[in-house]
Amino acid sequence: MREIHGNRSGQSLKAVFALALFVLLGVIALATSPASAQTTRVYTISRAPQLSAIVLAKIWRPYVDYLIKETGYHFRLKLYGSRPDFEKDVVQGTPDFFYGNPGYFIVGRKLHNYSALVRSNARQLKGIIVVNKDSPIRTIADLAGQTLAFPAPTALAASLYIRTLLREREGISFKPLYVGSHENVYRNVANNISVAGGGVHRTLNREPEELRKHLRILFETPGMAPHPISVHPRVPVAVATAVIETTLKLQTTEAGQKMLKNLKIQKPVAADFLRDYQSIEELALKMYAPLVNKSK
Structure with a gap:
C-alpha cells in the first residue's frame, strides 16, 4: 500500500512541476512578444x-x-x-x-x-521687446549700441527673430545678453539691469501685475504659426x-x-x-x- 501511494505522489509532483513550467514559459513568451513590448x-x-x-x-x-x-x-x-x-x-x-x-x-x-x-x-507667435516703463527709449532706433536681454541665443520669437529683424531689416547694432529664461529677461528690464529685452506675450502675461506694471512693450514682430x-x-x-x-x-x-x-x-x-x-x-x-x- 505504501509503495502504490508513493508512486501516485511522485506522479502528482511531476504533473504540478510540468504545469508550473508550462505557465512560466507562457508568461515569458507573452512578456517578450511584440504585442507586449508595444x-x-x-x-x-x-x-x-x-x-x-x-x-x-x-x-x-x-x-x-x-x-x-x-x-x-x-x-x-x-x-x-x-x-x-x-x-x-x-x-x-x-x-x-x-x-x-x-x-x-x-x-x-x-x-x-x-x-x-x-x-x-x-493666436500667432510674436516676439516683443519690453523696456522699463520709465525708460526714455521710444523707438527701436534708440536701442542702437545698447545691451538687450534675451532668454537664450536660440529662443525663436523672443530672441532669434527679434535680433534678425533689428540687425538685417533695421540695421541696428546692439549687444545681446543671454539671461536663461523669459522670467529673467523681464526682471532684468524691470530692475534697469538691461535697457530692453525680448519676450513673448504669453510669458509676459504670466508675470505678476506687480512686475508687469514696471514694463512697457516697445516693439512687436510680425506673427507666425x-x-x-x-x-x-x-x-x-x-x-x-x-x-x-x-x-x-x-x-x-x-x-x-x-x-x-x-x-x-x-x-x-x-x-x-x-x-x-x-x-x-x-x-x-x-x-x-x-x-x-x-x-x-
Missing part, C-alpha cells in the same frame, strides 16, 4: 525650457496624465534645466514627441524628419494619431479647455507643414544653423 513602451514628451521646470511640470503633468488615461499608451514628461540640454536632445533625435518653437521643429524635421502634429489656432507638438517618425502612426485626436478632444469640455489654455494650445488644430511652417523654413534654418551643423 503596450509597455514609454514615449517621451519633451518640453522646451521656456519657463522654470517647476512651473512647466505643473502645467504639463496633467496633460501627460490625461494622454495616458485616454489613449492607453505610456508617456513620460521630460523637462530640462537649460535650453542647450533640450537642443542637444532635438539635434540627436532623442524625444519621441517634443513641444518647442517652430524653429526647433524645422531643425528636427531637417535632421530626423519630425512631423508637426497639432498646434494652437487661437505657434509652437507645434512634433513627433519622431519612429513613433507608430497609431500612437501619433491618438495624441492628435485626444488633444483635439480637450476642446469639448470646460476642464479640457482650461488645460489647453494653460498649455497655450487653445483651439487646437492638426498642424500642416506646407500651410503653417514652410514659409519660415529658410529663415529658421539660417537662424538655427549652429544646431544643424552640430549634427555633422
